[in-house]
Amino acid sequence: MKPMENAGWTPLPHSDEDLERAKSVPDTPQTRAPTYRLAWNDEDFMTRRETRAVRLQLEHLKPEMILAERGIRSTVVMFGGARLPEPGGPAWAAKNETQKRNLEQNSKYYDEARKFARLCSQQSAGSYYREFVVVTGGGPGVMEAGNRGAHDVGAPSIGLNIVLPHEQAPNPYVTPELCFNFHYFAIRKMHFVMRAKAIVVFPGGFGTLDEFFETLTLIQTGRMERVPVILFGRKFWERAFDLDYLAEQGTISPGDQEIIDYAETADEAWNIIREFYGI
Structure with a gap:
């Protein structure tokens, strides 16, 4: 006899029903x-x-x-500094005149990030927003630019926020139904790379470097399949670290530097991805 045919059979209560019942006790x-x-x-x-x-x-x-x-199957991950302002906006994170000047100069990457996200999202539209969906850390700066670019063309985008000592509020361009919040950095970083078809990295600080180098390690060790890893701003990154020096010292293998591509504009970065996937 099937369960539904047994007059004495009842389905197990759902958790929300149990919660309501718990409220009604004396x-x-x-x-x-x-x-x-x-x-x-x-x-x-x-x-x-x-x-x-x-x-x-x-x-x-x-x-x-x-x-x-x-139905989201793949993403394009956008890492980058929370402190980069929109061009013409205040360099709110600057602690001195030198930082103010450099942040204002690097604000051009806000516009490039926004444009790049539009290009990704236009491609994503052809898959009903299942492939090449933009994902950011959900905060300000480059993250805001990425979500904003998707929003510009009516596309959904993901924000993976995290609880920090100084409150990190989601930027207003993240799709509300795809706006997540994490306590654990490790789980958040897993979600960044699990569906990634490309990783693009804009100038940033410790958090950006952490995410970038972890991605390099996963690809180098074969724990993640090879995908385009694109750094915006060769001049910035060649000052920030020297992979050729690491290769000379023997701490990475010759050729490990080739995991990385460089771009200065959104069009250059998107063309790297298009050529990689033949789209």
Whole structure:
């Protein structure tokens, strides 16, 4: 006999139904006790050190399920500095005149990031926004420019925000239904690279360097398939680090530098991706 044919069979209650039932119990010292709360609805329990493994799993699972339900198969990742201003805007992060001057000079990359995101999103439209979807860290600067470029052409884009000591609010151009928030850097970085068909990196600081070098390591060690890795601004990056020096010292293999391409404009970067994939 099938379950539905058994008159005594009833489906298991959904979690949200159980939560409503828990609210309707008598108000007694027992029902007010923290131990009486449903485990998954007990914030004190869920944030204990011992439940860290559960939280790690949930941070991976929630975006994974939502992106899969949306049908998003591949992304173009845009890394870059939160402090780069829009051209003509204030260099709000500058601590001195030198920083102010350099941030204003590098503000040209805001426009290039915005244009690059438009090019990606126009390609993405041909797949009903399942391929080449723009993803950023969700914050200001280059991240805002990336989400804004997608927004310019009516395309969805993803923002992977993270809780920081200084509050990082999502920029207003992230698609609200694709705006995520993370506690764990490691899980956030997994989501950046899991669907990546290209990684583009604009001038930035420690966070940008961390994301960039982790991507290089994954490709170098074969833990991630080879995809275009494009640095905007050769002059900036050749001052920031010297891969030729690392090769000369023997700490990387000759040819590891070839993982990277350089571009100065959005068109140059997009052409690298087009040639790589034959699109």
